[in-house]
Amino acid sequence: MKRIVIGTAGHVDHGKTTLIRALTGMETDTTKEEKKRGLSIDLGFAYFELPSGRMAGIVDVPGHERFMKNMLAGAQGVELVLLVIDAQEGVMPQTKEHAAILELLGVENFIIVVTKCGLVDEEMRELVELDIREQLASGFLETAPLLFVDAVERIGLEPLVEKIDQLTTELPEQNTALFPYMPIDRAFTVKGFGTVVTGTLLQGEIHTGEELMLYPACQKVKVRNIQIHEENVSQTSAGMRTALNITGVKAAELKRGCTLAPSDQLEVSWMLDVELNLLQNAPESLVLWDRVRLYIGTSEVMARAVPIGQEEIAPGETGFVQLRLEEQVAVKKNDAFIIRNYSPMYTLGGGRVIDPHPAKHKRFHEDVVTALETQASSSTVVVIAAFLNKRREVFSEEAAISQYIGKTPEETKPYLQELEATQALVKIGDKYTTFERFAQLSDRLEEILMRYHKRYRLRYGMPKAELFEKAGIEIPIKQLEACLAWLAESGKLRMERDQIQSASYEIKLNPYQEKERQQIEAALMQDGFTPRSVEELTAGQENLLEMVAYLTGSSLVRLDHEFVIARDYYEKAITISQTCIAAHGKMTLADFRDLTGSSRRYAMLILETLDKEGITKRVENYRVLG
Numbered sequence: 223m224k225r226i227v228i229g230t231a232g233h234v235d236h237g238k239t240t241l242i243r244a245l246t247g248m249e250t251d252t253t254k255e256e257k258k259r260g261l262s263i264d265l266g267f268a269y270f271e272l273p274s275g276r277m278a279g280i281v282d283v284p285g286h287e288r289f290m291k292n293m294l295a296g297a298q299g300v301e302l303v304l305l306v307i308d309a310q311e312g313v314m315p316q317t318k319e320h321a322a323i324l325e326l327l328g329v330e331n332f333i334i335v336v337t338k339c340g341l342v343d344e345e346m347r348e349l350v351e352l353d354i355r356e357q358l359a360s361g362f363l364e365t366a367p368l369l370f371v372d373a374v375e376r377i378g379l380e381p382l383v384e385k386i387d388q389l390t391t392e393l394p395e396q397n398t399a400l401f402p403y404m405p406i407d408r409a410f411t412v413k414g415f416g417t418v419v420t421g422t423l424l425q426g427e428i429h430t431g432e433e434l435m436l437y438p439a440c441q442k443v444k445v446r447n448i449q450i451h452e453e454n455v456s457q458t459s460a461g462m463r464t465a466l467n468i469t470g471v472k473a474a475e476l477k478r479g480c481t482l483a484p485s486d487q488l489e490v491s492w493m494l495d496v497e498l499n500l501l502q503n504a505p506e507s508l509v510l511w512d513r514v515r516l517y518i519g520t521s522e523v524m525a526r527a528v529p530i531g532q533e534e535i536a537p538g539e540t541g542f543v544q545l546r547l548e549e550q551v552a553v554k555k556n557d558a559f560i561i562r563n564y565s566p567m568y569t570l571g572g573g574r575v576i577d578p579h580p581a582k583h584k585r586f587h588e589d590v591v592t593a594l595e596t597q598a599s600s601s602t603v604v605v606i607a608a609f610l611n612k613r614r615e616v617f618s619e620e621a622a623i624s625q626y627i628g629k630t631p632e633e634t635k636p637y638l639q640e641l642e643a644t645q646a647l648v649k650i651g652d653k654y655t656t657f658e659r660f661a662q663l664s665d666r667l668e669e670i671l672m673r674y675h676k677r678y679r680l681r682y683g684m685p686k687a688e689l690f691e692k693a694g695i696e697i698p699i700k701q702l703e704a705c706l707a708w709l710a711e712s713g714k715l716r717m718e719r720d721q722i723q724s725a726s727y728e729i730k731l732n733p734y735q736e737k738e739r740q741q742i743e744a745a746l747m748q749d750g751f752t753p754r755s756v757e758e759l760t761a762g763q764e765n766l767l768e769m770v771a772y773l774t775g776s777s778l779v780r781l782d783h784e785f786v787i788a789r790d791y792y793e794k795a796i797t798i799s800q801t802c803i804a805a806h807g808k809m810t811l812a813d814f815r816d817l818t819g820s821s822r823r824y825a826m827l828i829l830e831t832l833d834k835e836g837i838t839k840r841v842e843n844y845r846v847l848g
Contacts, residue, residue: 225450225462226390227422229281232306233314233323237337237373241281241306244373245383245493246270267420269451272387277451279463281422299422300324301393302331302386303462309342309350309370310511313357319569322501325361326557326572331389332366333383334358341370351621374737377595396460402434402485403554404427405519409476416573417473419482420465421520425628428482429457429467435485437552443470481552487625488552488578494518494545495530496559499600502538504570509534510585518559523696524548524662525561530583531591540573542594544583553578555597556628560775570665577612578753598707602627602637607646610656615654616697622762648680651704663705664714666693669716680735680772683716683723700771729772741778746788751795751818753785753827762764781831794818795828798846799838808844 230238242248248268260728262463269279303324307317314632323331336350347370354368367385408420428434434446447467448455458464459741466482480490494516500508508514512527530542539829545561553575576597582588592656596608609626610618624634638654641647648660657664669690676686684692690702697705706722709715718724731739742759760766774780779792798817815825829845836848 225277225279226301226393227279227281227461227463228302228304228386228390229300230304230306231320233308233311233316233320235306235318236306236311236314238304238306239282240373241304241335241337241371242268242280244379245374246280247745252563272390272392273384274387276390278386278390281463284728287596288822289738299461299463302333302390303329304333304386305366306333306335307350307354309336309339309347310349312353318357319356321361321363323560323572324676325363326499326560328574330362331393332363333365333382333385333389334366334368336368336370336845337369338372338373338374340377341646361709395438395677397425397628397630398427398776399624400425400460400628401484401625402428402432402482403487403633404428404466404482406476406480407478407520407523407601408754409480410472412467412475415467416469417471417476418467419473419476420463421482423458423460423462425463427457427459428464433480433485434468435488437481437483437488437542438490438550438667439480439486440454441471443468450675463619478550479519479523481519483552488554490550490552491579492547492550493527493580493582494551494553494575495542495580495583495594495597496543496573497543497576497594498535498543498561498571498573499540500537500571501569503763504537505568505580507536508570513564514545514561515564515567516547516559516561518551518553518557518575518715521549521551523551523566527561528583528585530585530594531541532599542576542591542598544580553658555626558608579619602629603641606634606637606641607656610647610654611659614693614696616659617650617655617701619653621655648708650708651701653701660705663695664709666695667706667709667715668724668726669721672727675724675727678768680729680731680768682718682729682772683721686722689722722744735765735769738766739773739777742766742769742773744789746778746786747790749788750791751787751824751828753781753787753818753824755784756786757784758790779831781827785827787828792828796837799829799832800844803838803845803847809838810844814845 230242231345232238267279267281269277271280305321307313307319319827334354336354338349342350350687351368358364365521369378369382371382392720402423403425404421404423406419406421411416412418428448430446430448434443434445435441438445445466446469448458449465450462465624486489491672508527508529511526514525514527516523516525525547528544528546530544532541535541535543555575555578558572558573559575561570562568563570576594596604597844599605605627606623609623619630620634620638624631627634628750638647642649646657648655648657654797667689670689697820706715710717713725715725744752745759756770760770770778778786779789780786795818799809800815802813802817810826811822814829815822818825829838838845839848
């Protein structure tokens with residue numbers, strides 16, 4: 223069954239709680255203090271069934287200015303807001319403030335509910351409607367439906383329910399493909415069950431038995447049970463008001479502002495880069511080191527404001543700000559937030575997070591401003607490229623990119639294909655990086671290879687294992703191997719077995735090296751079928767050792783780690799063996815020794831090499847063709 227979450231907002235004592243009681247038959251003012259004062263102090267929750275059969279949960283948020291932080295906590299995950307206005311009092315300052323906050327938090331769907339209409343006549347209703355339309359003639363409220371209701375007299379409730387049903391039917395489905403993300407707005411203990419937390423699941427799904435991380439404490443918890451509207455369920459999905467019975471933490475250790483998410487999805491941070499919209503009616507500009515109250519998720523955190531790229535942000539303006547926090551938070555990109563003045567408390571503005579884990583910035587550095595503009599871009603391909611360039615990991619999986627931009631893998635794929643088509647993105651295996659970062663990696667590998675070639679001028683290339691070690695890049699071995707294969711295929715380097723060579727390198731012998739080559743080759747040709755040890759051949763001289771390594775595979779053959787033979791004589795040994803076996807069906811060690819004039823020891827060494835290469839095969843005490 224599809225469930226939706228709607229919320230109430232409006233000035234204190236304009237009838238929000240009474241309206242909810244009339245719609246649901248449930249009481250949301252539950253504490254003695256709330257009943258005594260006649261106003262909502264904390265969040266209240268109720269639910270009812272719509273004509274379509276869907277369940278609507280209602281968050282009754284406080285209207286009194288002193289309880290504004292609870293109102294902000296309740297606004298998280300709300301899909302439709304009933305903006306409640308008393309027909310006798312009309313639009314009040316808090317009405318406008320609540321509406322402005324909700325729009326800053328990304329709410330787009332409103333119904334203006336004019337309550338207590340039974341206490342005014344028809345002419346007054348017309349005047350009230352005109353006044354409301356005039357005072358709320360901006361944003362989404364300008365075109366929001368307006369209905370007159372009297373909850374006590376039960377006037378207009380049926381049309382209101384029908385309108386709620388109609389508008390919520392048109393709402394898009396919540397994205398369940400993303401990782402689960404649930405800010406906690408209440409935590410308490412239930413006898414016999416333990417810790418219970420509640421909140422609105424903003425994205426993804428949570429299943430019974432799932433292990434999650436409690437942020438910012440980074441404490442692992444396990445979901446024992448799930449309830450939605452007092453009903454036990456095995457899973458909950460994005461957009462649902464949810465109660466979770468969790469193990470691994472006590473309710474006393476929790477507070478509003480904690481968030482549940484998988485252990486590898488959020489980072490704890492002391493700073494946030496944000497794009498801030500300062501309200502038109504904000505009493506003053508935001509300047510360097512202003513102390514503000516940050517409301518994000520269900521958290522209230524004190525912070526210092528650092529405008530980036532400008533001295534101040536004036537009322538009605540939008541700008542970049544780095545918020546230096548007094549407590550750690552764990553949020554994600556594009557999370558909505560509100561800031562209020564520290565004292566006296568009034569709303570300054572709000573916006574969205576563009577980097578949830580930034581470095582400390584220089585305020586007027588051009589590169590910093592450009593990077594923030596890129597991260598704040600409305601272009602998805604630009605945001606993806608910026609994310610991949612900023613990430614510590616060189617290569618990212620499609621799932622990580624999808625989670626970051628808040629889209630499903632199917633929705634993300636066309637953007638990745640567009641970036642690949644314009645060569646802004648490189649795909650190696652099943653992971654992605656930007657062309658810029660891949661070029662940096664390629665340059666780094668080229669630099670390491672050229673240093674190696676400069677030191678070992680006669681070697682074909684650098685052993686792969688040594689290249690991996692020298693690279694000092696945090697890339698899994700399999701991914702780095704895939705990169706080398708891609709670079710080899712594109713002609714940037716050459717690979718022979720486990721040896722890597724830069725495509726720009728070519729071995730050239732100078733006159734001294736040419737003389738050394740001739741000296742070694744002449745000595746081996748003179749030895750014939752008598753292999754010589756490398757130590758004897760080079761007398762321990764490093765330059766001659768390098769020449770032996772260079773000639774190995776071309777004019778000389780290594781029989782083992784110690785002995786080498788001239789290639790001409792090795793190939794003669796092959797011909798002699800094949801001819802003898804073809805004539806007699808087999809060949810003994812003594813036959814080969816006599817045919818080559820070699821000693822028994824060296825004849826055995828040569829034959830063992832022929833066996834290894836599959837030219838011959840030993841059967842008892844003789845050889846046959848391999």
